[in-house]
Amino acid sequence: MSQTPIIAPSILSADFADMEKTFKMLNESEAEWIHLDVMDGNFVPNISFGMPVIKSFRKLSNKVFDAHLMIEKPERYVHNFKLIGVDLLTVHYETQVHLNRTIDLIKRVGMKAGVALNPHTPVSLLKDIIAELDLVLIMSVNPGYSGQKFIEHSYDKIREVKDLIIANNSTALIEVDGGVNADNAPKLYAAGADVLVAASYIFNHDNPIKAIRNLKYFNQ
Numbered sequence: 502m503s504q505t506p507i508i509a510p511s512i513l514s515a516d517f518a519d520m521e522k523t524f525k526m527l528n529e530s531e532a533e534w535i536h537l538d539v540m541d542g543n544f545v546p547n548i549s550f551g552m553p554v555i556k557s558f559r560k561l562s563n564k565v566f567d568a569h570l571m572i573e574k575p576e577r578y579v580h581n582f583k584l585i586g587v588d589l590l591t592v593h594y595e596t597q598v599h600l601n602r603t604i605d606l607i608k609r610v611g612m613k614a615g616v617a618l619n620p621h622t623p624v625s626l627l628k629d630i631i632a633e634l635d636l637v638l639i640m641s642v643n644p645g646y647s648g649q650k651f652i653e654h655s656y657d658k659i660r661e662v663k664d665l666i667i668a669n670n671s672t673a674l675i676e677v678d679g680g681v682n683a684d685n686a687p688k689l690y691a692a693g694a695d696v697l698v699a700a701s702y703i704f705n706h707d708n709p710i711k712a713i714r715n716l717k718y719f720n721q
Contacts (some may be wrong), residue, residue: 509676659693676695
C-alpha cells in the first residue's frame with residue numbers, strides 16, 4: 502500500500518456543459534486517475550455516457566482513464582474501449598458468464614483488468630481469479646446513481662478482499678466507489694483501500710482541488 506491513496510474523481514457529477522474547465526481542474530489537481538462510469542440503463546437503472554464521449558475526453562487529459570462498465574455483456578466492447586484510450590477496464594462480476602475469458606481479453610488488448618462487486622456479492626467468488634486481476638472495485642452503494650449513502654458493511658468487504666489478495670500473492674489494487682468523502686476516506690484507507698472514487702464530494706465542493714487533497718491527505 503502506498504503512503505496515500507490514489508484519488509479517482511468520477512466525472513458523473515461534473516458539469517457536462519463545461520468539460521474543458523472540469524478537465525483543466527483535474528489536470529491541475531493531485532488526482533492520479535479519472536473514473537468513467539458507463540451505464541446502459543439495463544444492468545443499472547440509469548444511462549450515463551458512452552464511447553464517443555470518452556474519446557472526446559481523452560483529448561483533454563493524459564491521466565489514467567479508469568472505466569467502470571455498469572453494462573450488460575461488456576465483453577462485446579473491450580476492443581473499442583482500448584481504441585478510445587481507456588487504461589483500466591472494470592467489469593461487474595454479476596454480468597459475467599465467462600469471467601476468466603473477459604479478463605484475459607482485456608489484458609490481451611493492452612488494458613489493465615478489474616472486477617467490480619455489488620454490495621450483496623460475496624468476496625469469496627473472486628477466489629479463483631484474484632491472482633489474474635489488476636483491481637477489485639468494491640461498490641459501497643448500489644450502482645447507478647451518484648450521491649447515495651455509504652454502506653457501512655463495505656469496510657468488512659475491503660478487509661476480506663485484502664486478505665484474499667495477500668493469501669493468493671495477488672498484486673490487485675482495491676478501489677472503493679460510492680459515498681466516499683473526507684470523513685470516511687481515512688477509514689477506507691486503513692481497511693485496505695488503495696483507490697478512492699468520489700463524485701458528489703468533489704464536484705459539489707466549493708473548491709474541488711481542495712476536496713481531492715482532503716481525500717488524499719485526510720484534511721491534513
